[in-house]
Amino acid sequence: MLSATIAAHPAAAAAITLRQRHSLRPRQPLRVPIGAAAPRRRMETARPSVVNAVASQGVPAVPPKLSFPILVNSCTGKMGKAVAEAAVSAGLQLIPVSFSATEVPDGKLKICDREIRIHDPSESEKILPSIMEEYPDLIIVDYTVPDAVNANAELYCKLGLPVVMGTTGGDRQLLHKTVQDANIYAVISPQMGKQVVAFLAAMEIMAGQFPDAFSGYELEVMESHQATKLDVSGTAKAVISCFQKLGVSFDMDEVKLVRDPEEQVNVVGVPEEHLEGHAFHMYHLTSPDGTVSFEFQHNICGRSIYAEGTVDAAMFLYTKIQSGASKKLYDMIDVLREGNMR
């Protein structure tokens, strides 16, 4: 059996095998425990580097830190809160306003010692223009719910507000058309985690270069997320569309969703402390005669990988806007390609 395993979080190495549709069996981790790995030898001689060479000529070695205003919609959500915290720690100016369908005491929320005023989404059209006046360089980040994606995008387009759209679901085709037609600056991606985006990019390259390489193979897909997740993983859908280009026949509704915490712990192998925030994905391919199988996984615990990637995307977008780039609509592969990951 050929097997490729990608575990993006050390705590998430529990491998899963999907040999029969809807039947999940836990398996021993394939990786060597971190502590057992032989330590790498440190380089003993200083290497001349471009940075050092430039610094020695009196030019600043480190590019100036970017700082611009960022509004996170919605700071009451799990991702919104994580992004707001990551933005503050990266030195961005977190605008003390957000919108939410969830009521919070006194209409306020504390994030990193800052008080964020929470408004009802119905007020966004009225409030955002004055915020844009106050913060002309503003970028908005959207982590709301699948049902709000299209209406939110329409509003940002109407206002000409640059957006990093992390929210999944909704009508994706319409989302892209709305943004393209309005010609606003945007990064749209169902996956902001750098390493997962690199995996996705590799899948796209493989699909482009070897179409039909997996023709006739059977694909089984399992994704496990926190029970509150409303939609099928947008990342799984993107990976599946690559498998489809590789010749695999698969309907999106064949994805096995795991949302039951007991199954997540006992069958999938999600660490209990990450039941409220995890994203385990497994894709299993079997050849028509059953003699060859492939397995790909990306298992993530927590949200920091997406929050950091989102801040990278916002910084990328800001520099595009400042340089007056003619291309305006980007995805995370564009961000990755230009090396904008801190």
Ligand SMILES: NC(=O)C1=CN([C@@H]2O[C@H](COP(=O)(O)OP(=O)(O)OC[C@H]3O[C@@H](n4cnc5c(N)ncnc54)[C@H](O)[C@@H]3O)[C@@H](O)[C@H]2O)C=CC1
């Ligand atoms: N692109 C990426 O890398 C990632 C994307 N996501 C996606 O982000 C979205 C949010 O995920 P979570 O934060 O876990 O969900 P969540 O349920 O914790 O938060 C959603 C928040 O949006 C608020 N909300 C609902 N309707 C709204 C509206 N019209 N305007 C403003 N706020 C509104 C809710 O009150 C809630 O606080 C999901 O679509 C999820 O799939 C999540 C993780 C990573």
Ligand SMILES: O=C(O)C1=N[C@H](C(=O)O)C[C@H](O)C1
């Ligand atoms: O809701 C989540 O949590 C996640 N959503 C994104 C998706 O649907 O692909 C990314 C990741 O799976 C986490």
